[in-house]
Amino acid sequence: MSVPRIESYHFGKIVIDGNSYSSDVIIYPDRIVDQWWRRKGHMLQPSDLGDVLGHPPEVLVIGQGSVSRMEVPVQTQTALQQEGIEVIVQSTTRACKTYNRLCGKRKVVAALHLTC
Secondary structure, eight states, X not given: OOOOXXXXXXXXXXXXXXXXXXXXXXXXXXXXXXXXXXXXXXXXXXXXXXXXXXXXXXXXXXXXXXXXXXXXXXXXXXXXXXXXXXXXXXOHHHHHHHHHHXXXXXXXXXXXXXXX
């Protein structure tokens, strides 16, 4: 089974392995979870990443949206790092490129906010 690859991203839409998604996604090495939402909307909390923490990747790439409106508090980043996860926080455009560059080389998961 090959690792999912991002083909394109534009505000509100991402194409992964030929499938189009218009809601926030988490890309795992073996599956894609769409309709991902956070309890506090534009604020990422550790509880929003239950499956990620249950099977920690080496790297978690977080896409904050096209203009980086989704906040990733220091407490959230610290909680992930304490689980041994390297955290990369970027705009979703940059995060998609980072994810594609790392996948296949390291165990990476991407949590991507697709809009603002």
